[in-house]
Amino acid sequence: MRLPVVPSRWLFSAALALALGSACASHDSATGKPEAAPRIQLRASIAAVQLIQDCPDRDPAPAQETAKPAAMEPPKDEAASASQPISAGGTLHGAAARAVPGDSLDGGGFQQPCTQSTMQLSLAHDDDAAQRIEVVEVRLLKAGGTEALGKLAARKPSRWNDTGVYDAWDERVPVGGEIKVSYRLGEPDWSKVQETLGAGNDPYSQRWILEVDLKMDGQITTIRSPEFTREHPHVIVT
Amino acid sequence: MRRHAIAVAIAAALVGCDTPAEPEPVPTPPELRLDAREQWLSSRELRRSTAEAALTNHDNLYSRERLASWALPEGGWDALPVWNPRAVQLTREHVTSLQRGESLRLPPDTDPFDLERSDEALGQRAFLELPLRADEFIERALLDDAFAQRVGLHRNRMDEYTGLVVFADIDGRTRVGITCALCHATVLDGETVPGFARRDLDYGRIRLAYHDVTGAPLADELRVRMAGWGPGRADITGDDDEDPVAIPDLWRLGELDVFTQAGTLQVQPFDPYSVADVRRFVLAFRQETQIIQANSERTRPPREIAWALAQAILDFDPGRLDAQDPALAARGRMLFDAQCDECHSGPTGSGAPVAAERVGTHRALADSRARGTGRFRPAPLVGVIGAAPYFHDGTVATLADLFDPARLRADFTRGARGPGPVPGHAYGTQLPATDRSALVAYLQTW
Numbered sequence: 190m191r192l193p194v195v196p197s198r199w200l201f202s203a204a205l206a207l208a209l210g211s212a213c214a215s216h217d218s219a220t221g222k223p224e225a226a227p228r229i230q231l232r233a234s235i236a237a238v239q240l241i242q243d244c245p246d247r248d249p250a251p252a253q254e255t256a257k258p259a260a261m262e263p264p265k266d267e268a269a270s271a272s273q274p275i276s277a278g279g280t281l282h283g284a285a286a287r288a289v290p291g292d293s294l295d296g297g298g299f300q301q302p303c304t305q306s307t308m309q310l311s312l313a314h315d316d317d318a319a320q321r322i323e324v325v326e327v328r329l330l331k332a333g334g335t336e337a338l339g340k341l342a343a344r345k346p347s348r349w350n351d352t353g354v355y356d357a358w359d360e361r362v363p364v365g366g367e368i369k370v371s372y373r374l375g376e377p378d379w380s381k382v383q384e385t386l387g388a389g390n391d392p393y394s395q396r397w398i399l400e401v402d403l404k405m406d407g408q409i410t411t412i413r414s415p416e417f418t419r420e421h422p423h424v425i426v427t
Numbered sequence: 428m429r430r431h432a433i434a435v436a437i438a439a440a441l442v443g444c445d446t447p448a449e450p451e452p453v454p455t456p457p458e459l460r461l462d463a464r465e466q467w468l469s470s471r472e473l474r475r476s477t478a479e480a481a482l483t484n485h486d487n488l489y490s491r492e493r494l495a496s497w498a499l500p501e502g503g504w505d506a507l508p509v510w511n512p513r514a515v516q517l518t519r520e521h522v523t524s525l526q527r528g529e530s531l532r533l534p535p536d537t538d539p540f541d542l543e544r545s546d547e548a549l550g551q552r553a554f555l556e557l558p559l560r561a562d563e564f565i566e567r568a569l570l571d572d573a574f575a576q577r578v579g580l581h582r583n584r585m586d587e588y589t590g591l592v593v594f595a596d597i598d599g600r601t602r603v604g605i606t607c608a609l610c611h612a613t614v615l616d617g618e619t620v621p622g623f624a625r626r627d628l629d630y631g632r633i634r635l636a637y638h639d640v641t642g643a644p645l646a647d648e649l650r651v652r653m654a655g656w657g658p659g660r661a662d663i664t665g666d667d668d669e670d671p672v673a674i675p676d677l678w679r680l681g682e683l684d685v686f687t688q689a690g691t692l693q694v695q696p697f698d699p700y701s702v703a704d705v706r707r708f709v710l711a712f713r714q715e716t717q718i719i720q721a722n723s724e725r726t727r728p729p730r731e732i733a734w735a736l737a738q739a740i741l742d743f744d745p746g747r748l749d750a751q752d753p754a755l756a757a758r759g760r761m762l763f764d765a766q767c768d769e770c771h772s773g774p775t776g777s778g779a780p781v782a783a784e785r786v787g788t789h790r791a792l793a794d795s796r797a798r799g800t801g802r803f804r805p806a807p808l809v810g811v812i813g814a815a816p817y818f819h820d821g822t823v824a825t826l827a828d829l830f831d832p833a834r835l836r837a838d839f840t841r842g843a844r845g846p847g848p849v850p851g852h853a854y855g856t857q858l859p860a861t862d863r864s865a866l867v868a869y870l871q872t873w
Contacts, residue, residue: 234501237725302564309725
């Protein structure tokens with residue numbers, strides 16, 4: 190879903206033209222209106238958002254030789270001592286399980302499971318030169334609402350390639366065709382979100398949308414996501 | 428014949444019966460399939476209409492997620508990149524490599540799925556080999572052969588782990604992935620049997636063991652829940668409610684009009700499509716959205732794969748068995764027709780969903796925020812003799828116990844989840860013992 194584009198430079202041009210008066214403004218010879226420089230038309234939409242966890246950014250570790258793995262079920266007392274609570278801030282601790290997005294590693298170096306929050310976008314433009322895009326702001330809103338309850342940082346842009354992989358991406362949108370991209374998302378300040386929602390309103394039960402400001406060629410385009418829910422990290426959905 | 432073999436295996440394993448009947452082949456109209464397929468692949472409006480008609484309760488999470496993102500004019504899941512994965516069946520050789528601490532390797536000549544293959548061939552391969560997602564818990568479990576066997580990770584005679592693959596994921600890593608066949612196929616006498624629920628798959632135990640061995644933390648509440656699932660059960664809904672379900676068989680879905688135990692999806696015909704068309708559409712919708720969500724909504728599958736997968740699972744059939752005692756079964760049939768047919772009707776013995784309070788079983792699933800409808804679908808009876816434990820949550824161990832009035836009493840000790848009463852579905856418990864035996868004898872022939 191796309192909101193009306195707010196072309197800030199057009200507004201600036203219009204204001205400038207008004208300020209200087211008609212004698213100083215350039216005019217369209219046919220209509221007499223000020224000539225607006227042709228703007229690049231960005232076509233952008235949000236394909237999906239998953240709001241689960243924010244995992245540390247690490248590249249997958251290289252394959253490593255490991256010692257013979259332990260049997261799967263240790264004695265009961267060992268199992269009990271290995272169980273550790275998840276801290277309130279969402280930091281995950283575990284001597285034998287390091288937190289890495291994407292979970293396990295080749296070679297048997299097992300990790301603390303962590304499922305990264307992401308948003309997936311579809312982007313295209315009509316210019317005849319590649320254009321750089323920037324995610325200016327990502328806001329969290331209740332579905333159907335207008336007030337932003339929090340902001341999320343978008344990072345690690347990646348682009349879908351023809352071989353079936355999301356590759357690191359320089360945020361340049363090429364000429365012609367549509368590209369599919371993905372950003373990792375940080376978490377909003379859930380305590381503030383909860384404060385706004387009020388006690389008894391579970392953020393996991395709430396329907397959310399993201400509002401994303403994208404900047405290309407100096408123009409801001411705001412797009413909205415489909416509704417989604419915040420997901421518990423441990424759920425399995427089939 | 429495959430179905431004959433399944434029926435024999437089920438009978439031998441569960442009732443000692445060795446007199447299977449030759450099953451009737453289920454005809455499939457290829458012209459209809461082709462026509463429906465083309466329309467499904469090309470029409471966003473059709474896909475949208477299907478979702479709106481099929482979702483029973485538009486307010487539950489399952490429905491809202493789909494209505495918010497499925498087949499939109501702009502954005503939503505149609506705008507996701509299409510991922511055609513490269514995957515091969517996980518073999519003993521792969522696992523041996525893992526156990527030696529070596530990296531998983533996908534053969535360099537592994538191709539993506541061939542979308543030009545017939546629906547049958549593509550769908551069968553997708554059922555067995557399409558990675559729904561990577562699973563680090565299972566990857567870790569495979570390092571211990573004895574444990575893997577105990578929790579239901581089995582190899583077939585080809586030395587392949589049914590339901591597990593090695594695949595190249597969308598972040599460029601090589602992973603162990605799970606497929607539909609992990610839960611909905613089992614291994615009998617070395618043969619993979621698609622459609623037959625993996626009732627010894629203990630996914631809760633797999634996850635608990637992972638946390639214990641790696642030291643990865645797990646909240647105590649979750650530990651208790653996962654320990655309580657037991658073999659053949661898991662909580663697979665998107666909410667945080669505690670509503671585990673028994674893994675269902677996928678027998679003769681092509682004759683069902685309601686899908687999932689809570690009746691989350693229904694075959695609701697709309698013009699100008701036939702019931703058979705709409706059933707295919709509903710299952711294709713179910714499969715595609717399931718794959719999208721399993722892959723964290725970062726990609727969608729080629730629509731041809733989801734369609735073919737849906738068609739492949741329509742026809743799984745265990746075959747039927749002859750009655751061990753025909754006279755007793757005939758009496759059972761009379762009782763069934765008189766007392767059960769109101770709910771368990773039609774060729775599969777399922778029927779229209781029934782209000783949860785009328786069924787009386789544990790109603791968390793029927794009421795769940797995730798997929799709840801306030802109702803339960805009458806359990807299909809195809810292959811019911813091999814489907815223990817019974818009820819949607821797998822709490823009754825045998826058919827005899829299901830009809831035993833003792834099940835409803837506080838001193839009942841044979842519950843599949845431990846001692847204590849197992850309330851609900853009291854139908855049949857009021858019958859004399861001989862009639863209850865007759866009902867069981869008849870149900871064995873389904």
